[in-house]
Amino acid sequence: MSDEITSDIFWHLVELAALELTTEEAEYLRKEMNNQLRSIHELAAIPIESEVPIASHGIPYNESNSASNRQDVWRPYKEAGKILSQAPETEEGYIVVPEIPHKDLD
Amino acid sequence: MDIVGLPAWEIADKVRRKVISAREVLDAHLSHIRDVDGVSGSINGDKGNEPEKIHAFITLTEDRARKQAMELDEKIAAGEFSGSLAGVPVTIKDIFCVESTPSTAASKILANFVAPYTATPVTRLEKAGAIVLGKVNLDEFTYGSSSESSAFQPSSRNPWNTDRVPGGSSGGSAAAVAGYESTLSLGTDTAGSIRQPAAFCGVIGMKPTYGRVSRYGLIAFGSSLDCPGPIARNITDAALMLQVIAGRDLLDATSATVPVPGYTAELDKGVKGMRIGLSPDYFRITYFDSGSGDLVEQLLPEEIKLKVIEAAEKLQKMGATIVENVSMPHTKYGIPAYFVISRVEAASNLHRYDGVKYGYRTHEQVSNLSDMYRKSRGQAFGLQPKLRILMGMYVSAEQYSEQYYNRALRIRSLIRRDFEEAFDPNGKYRINVLLTPTTPTTAFKVGGMYGDSVLMQYADQLTVPGNHAGIPGISIPAGFDKDGLPIGIQILGPDFSEALLLRISRAYENATETEDWRLKKPAINLPN
Numbered sequence: 001m002s003d004e005i006t007s008d009i010f011w012h013l014v015e016l017a018a019l020e021l022t023t024e025e026a027e028y029l030r031k032e033m034n035n036q037l038r039s040i041h042e043l044a045a046i047p048i049e050s051e052v053p054i055a056s057h058g059i060p061y062n063e064s065n066s067a068s069n070r071q072d073v074w075r076p077y078k079e080a081g082k083i084l085s086q087a088p089e090t091e092e093g094y095i096v097v098p099e100i101p102h103k104d105l106d
Numbered sequence: 107m108d109i110v111g112l113p114a115w116e117i118a119d120k121v122r123r124k125v126i127s128a129r130e131v132l133d134a135h136l137s138h139i140r141d142v143d144g145v146s147g148s149i150n151g152d153k154g155n156e157p158e159k160i161h162a163f164i165t166l167t168e169d170r171a172r173k174q175a176m177e178l179d180e181k182i183a184a185g186e187f188s189g190s191l192a193g194v195p196v197t198i199k200d201i202f203c204v205e206s207t208p209s210t211a212a213s214k215i216l217a218n219f220v221a222p223y224t225a226t227p228v229t230r231l232e233k234a235g236a237i238v239l240g241k242v243n244l245d246e247f248t249y250g251s252s253s254e255s256s257a258f259q260p261s262s263r264n265p266w267n268t269d270r271v272p273g274g275s276s277g278g279s280a281a282a283v284a285g286y287e288s289t290l291s292l293g294t295d296t297a298g299s300i301r302q303p304a305a306f307c308g309v310i311g312m313k314p315t316y317g318r319v320s321r322y323g324l325i326a327f328g329s330s331l332d333c334p335g336p337i338a339r340n341i342t343d344a345a346l347m348l349q350v351i352a353g354r355d356l357l358d359a360t361s362a363t364v365p366v367p368g369y370t371a372e373l374d375k376g377v378k379g380m381r382i383g384l385s386p387d388y389f390r391i392t393y394f395d396s397g398s399g400d401l402v403e404q405l406l407p408e409e410i411k412l413k414v415i416e417a418a419e420k421l422q423k424m425g426a427t428i429v430e431n432v433s434m435p436h437t438k439y440g441i442p443a444y445f446v447i448s449r450v451e452a453a454s455n456l457h458r459y460d461g462v463k464y465g466y467r468t469h470e471q472v473s474n475l476s477d478m479y480r481k482s483r484g485q486a487f488g489l490q491p492k493l494r495i496l497m498g499m500y501v502s503a504e505q506y507s508e509q510y511y512n513r514a515l516r517i518r519s520l521i522r523r524d525f526e527e528a529f530d531p532n533g534k535y536r537i538n539v540l541l542t543p544t545t546p547t548t549a550f551k552v553g554g555m556y557g558d559s560v561l562m563q564y565a566d567q568l569t570v571p572g573n574h575a576g577i578p579g580i581s582i583p584a585g586f587d588k589d590g591l592p593i594g595i596q597i598l599g600p601d602f603s604e605a606l607l608l609r610i611s612r613a614y615e616n617a618t619e620t621e622d623w624r625l626k627k628p629a630i631n632l633p634n
Contacts, residue, residue: 029489
């Protein structure tokens with residue numbers, strides 16, 4: 001059985017996902033992805049009438065069961081320091097990160 | 107049995123009446139936890155350590171609990187408290203934020219994260235007087251059905267037989283309640299993660315309707331599927347807990363505005379006149395065999411099927427009508443559709459972990475920001491999150507999304523349609539609820555299935571349709587298999603029918619109250 005997710009596709013995804021993987025991890029993950037895809041292919045055989053809608057979640061939201069969206073309101077957060085204290089590296093209230101690489105967009 | 111054996115409703119009643127203090131309840135539970143739990147899960151912990159213990163906990167917040175209990179006793183002494191869960195010990199699946207406590211999602215990437223705020227369901231439990239004992243173990247980011255994928259080892263074990271898994275992902279929650287370490291636990295269910303471990307551990311687990319319980323403060327997995335819900339040892343306790351945590355939350359725009367009925371008030375109204383459905387589509391599973399590459403259809407073990415049939419007969423004797431052969435043709439597509447939808451949502455939710463704002467950052471030298479992202483995420487995510495990120499990105503990529511993602515979302519509509527037709531009061535079946543097995547097997551052996559992500563996922567085949575449809579479901583204990591492992595049965599109902607599910611469950615609980623299997627207790631060292 002040929003693998004839909006080839007090594008090239010796999011490593012392209014890994015790059016996009018910003019993951020560093022060991023060889024063993026890569027081998028396991030690609031195998032499992034292809035197995036999952038074979039299971040997913042079962043879906044292709046299901047006849048779906050054109051009017052069947054996409055369900056973004058099971059229960060349709062309407063006025064009887066969900067609130068309408070409120071306006072965004074800007075509010076200062078009193079304990080910003082508590083949030084900032086979780087950052088791995090900070091300096092004078094700023095989060096410090098390594099150099100941001102320059103990249104030309106295609 | 108002493109204090110740890112008491113149901114939540116009785117603890118609350120006794121604490122409110124000052125028959126026992128919240129501190130006494132807490133001390134009894136902490137002492138029992140010391141006896142049966144063993145070492146808590148930790149990063150780099152030995153997974154084989156103390157295999158005879160339960161290992162429900164990641165973080166036991168003893169000091170916090172003691173402070174809560176003391177304050178509660180003072181309020182009660184002053185006549186200032188009447189909360190429905192006064193003094194009741196609860197555990198929280200470590201996927202919820204609890205202010206000033208480690209909130210890890212059982213992942214190395216959040217191992218050092220201390221939540222700056224508390225999740226709404228936890229706030230509501232504490233407001234009702236519940237005492238939070240701590241955070242319990244789970245599959246990493248909830249990704250699994252055995253709790254073994256936790257980065258905090260040893261992972262939780264099944265109190266009925268510690269060679270077996272407790273199920274997952276709310277494995278620590280179900281194990282803690284089954285092992286009498288906490289009276290109640292707060293879990294989450296994305297494909298069956300409350301109901302499956304509840305079935306494996308012989309306790310009650312309810313997935314409420316999507317939106318019934320706020321997700322504010324829940325570390326997200328599948329945002330269109332995640333539901334917080336109660337795990338308890340009896341129906342009254344489950345109803346009490348749901349009553350506390352259910353209802354609209356201004357902090358969660360997806361929480362439902364539908365009024366919350368009185369769940370305990372309806373409990374003893376019986377099942378007379380109800381129509382309860384059985385479906386052949388829930389007595390078999392179809393799964394993908396990765397060895398042969400074939401789809402395999404398999405009937406459920408006879409002893410599991412029999413428990414459902416026996417339950418139907420009992421409910422029939424109490425006045426319900428049993429409707430057989432309810433057709434639920436899209437049940438078997440629940441897992442393949444879930445493979446797509448949940449992965450896309452998981453990948454989206456996991457992109458926020460980058461080593462910048464909070465959580466793990468690599469200690470290695472890095473050349474730039476991208477290198478830091480790759481190393482931090484590569485070192486701190488376990489295999490299951492990595493698998494979901496990659497899979498989610500693939501099936502939602504522009505060139506594949508119509509073929510996979512959009513198709514899966516349409517199939518979700520078909521799964522929902524199965525339920526709508528079954529519950530339609532003017533339809534062919536006109537059933538009030540569907541009665542099914544909860545799981546295709548009882549608890550499997552530790553290490554028995556771990557690593558095979560496809561086979562592991564199929565453990566949720568009978569529970570995941572409820573998540574796709576958004577409807578509520580409950581798993582209740584119904585006896586034991588030949589190996590002495592618990593068997594659970596599931597009741598699924600229409601949107602917001604939690605009161606009905608609890609009422610039917612209560613009728614079944616009453617009908618089986620005096621049966622021998624109800625007297626069995628887990629194998630761990632329990633107080634008399």
